Amino acid sequence: MPLDSGSEHLGVLKATGEYDRLKDLLRSRLYECGWVDQIHMLCRQSRKTPNPTVNEMYAEVAKKGRGYIKPGSNQQRLR
Numbered sequence: 001m002p003l004d005s006g007s008e009h010l011g012v013l014k015a016t017g018e019y020d021r022l023k024d025l026l027r028s029r030l031y032e033c034g035w036v037d038q039i040h041m042l043c044r045q046s047r048k049t050p051n052p053t054v055n056e057m058y059a060e061v062a063k064k065g066r067g068y069i070k071p072g073s074n075q076q077r078l079r
């Protein structure tokens with residue numbers, strides 16, 4: 001039975017308990033590779049600018065943070 005939307009996929013993952021398992025696995029892999037520490041450092045650096053707004057900080061950190069993950073490695077990390 002093919003699923004039509006992302007929300008249906010999410011519902012199935014939550015119903016089977018796979019959502020929590022994948023979330024925990026991803027979190028642990030991001031800690032292991034040092035990504036979380038890099039994001040904390042970026043946040044500290046962006047706070048040094050005078051009066052940064054949350055939206056400005058998010059835009060800066062999100063763009064750089066996504067760049068820290070190598071293309072294709074997200075699928076490898078979940079295996």
